[in-house]
Amino acid sequence: MKKFFLLFLLIFCSLAFCQTYKVIGVKDGDTVSLLMDGKEQIVRLANIDCPEKKQDYGTKAKEMVSDLCFGKMVSLQGDEKSDRNxxxxxELILPNGVNINKTLVKNGLAWHFKKYSKDNSYAQLEIEARNRKVGLWKEKNPIAPWIWRKMTKEEKASNSFAF
Known part of the structure; x- marks a missing residue:
């Protein structure tokens, strides 16, 4: 099945003239900089939300993205929408077909961002990661980044936010 997918991706990209772009920066686990047409373009990874830099596993998420794609060529999948920023x-796709976004969820370094995603494959990957207790799912009560961003400094310091 994997060979079929890679063959399909190769044929599709050659027919659609898929563009590839160099990853020139990794801001955090779910934000990268690409070199597009000679200019820097910030890309927010679709369907996911990684822990913030100061949150548990935030650094690990950034490191995984860096290890997987920094300095490499990637293609983009999406509908060319932009966020409020x-x-x-x-979605970032490596030349070998690896989807960076899904890899983060599979390894327990990102949540499926259900508020902005209707792709159920991410929900399934998150369930599997939770069941395997990998990455942030090893923790007793991991705090979703969208909740963590709303917490006060005191709540973050004590990690006593009531759910």
Missing amino acids: GRMIA
Whole structure:
């Protein structure tokens, strides 16, 4: 099945003239910088939300993205939408077909961002990661980044936010 997918991707990209772009920066686990047409373009990874930099596993998420794609060529999948900060929203695909976004969820380094995603494959990957207790799912009560961003400094310091 994997060979079929890679063959399909190769044929599709050659027919659709898929563009590839160099990853020139990794801001955090779910935000990268690409070199597009000679200019920097910030891309927010679609369908996911990684822990913030100061949150548990935030650094690990950033490190995984860096290890997988920094300095490499990637293609983008998405509908060319942008977020409220003007960042392009897309899935990052390596030349070997690896989807960076899904890899983060599979390894327990990102949540499926259900508020902005209807792709159920991410929900399934999150369930599997939770069941395997990998990454942030090893923790007793991991705090979703969208909740963590709303917490006060005191709540973050004590990690006593009531759910």
